[in-house]
Amino acid sequence: MISNSRAAYHLHDHRRCVGAALAEARHRCAAARARLTPIREAVLRLIWESHRPVGAYQILRELPRHLGRSVQPPTVYRAIDFLVELGLVHRIATLNAYLGCPFPGREHSELFLICNQCGATAEVGDEALNAALAETVRKAGFRHHSQRIEITGLCPACAEQS
Numbered sequence: 001m002i003s004n005s006r007a008a009y010h011l012h013d014h015r016r017c018v019g020a021a022l023a024e025a026r027h028r029c030a031a032a033r034a035r036l037t038p039i040r041e042a043v044l045r046l047i048w049e050s051h052r053p054v055g056a057y058q059i060l061r062e063l064p065r066h067l068g069r070s071v072q073p074p075t076v077y078r079a080i081d082f083l084v085e086l087g088l089v090h091r092i093a094t095l096n097a098y099l100g101c102p103f104p105g106r107e108h109s110e111l112f113l114i115c116n117q118c119g120a121t122a123e124v125g126d127e128a129l130n131a132a133l134a135e136t137v138r139k140a141g142f143r144h145h146s147q148r149i150e151i152t153g154l155c156p157a158c159a160e161q162s
């Protein structure tokens with residue numbers, strides 16, 4: 001059961017998000033017989049610093065602070081690609097940036113609610129929506145490989161201020 005993840009828009013203990021993301025990453029890596037190298041882990045931690053998508057340029061700039069040394073850009077890009085491929089991180093096309101996935105390893109619809117004002121982005125899941133989407137795609141005779149919906153607007157806090 002995929003629960004709605006609205007944490008992005010509310011005060012919460014974010015260390016729990018980071019802890020869960022790292023535990024899931026270790027689990028997914030073990031299942032894929034891959035290694036969560038220090039660089040991969042540092043990139044994941046950096047992306048999970050907040051619920052705001054992080055651009056590749058920002059990752060390049062801030063990674064040395066997390067890793068304690070500098071890394072060549074191609075190595076960083078490969079680490080990002082690895083995390084995306086494993087489903088631990090999503091690329092948000094609208095922002096050309098990366099966001100940690102709260103439900104890695106589970107089939108989900110990748111529905112993103114992106115705040116235009118503060119950038120906070122929530123990934124929400126809904127089984128009824130997943131089923132409806134799959135059915136709509138099936139009816140069209142289309143065989144989909146991925147599905148991703150990016151909705152832009154205002155998060156609750158920004159909507160209140162405006």
Ligand SMILES: [Zn+2]
Nearest residue numbers: 007013014017
């Ligand atoms: Zn959090």
Ligand SMILES: [Zn+2]
Nearest residue numbers: 101102103123
């Ligand atoms: Zn996801």
Ligand SMILES: [Zn+2]
Nearest residue numbers: 115118155158
């Ligand atoms: Zn906002």
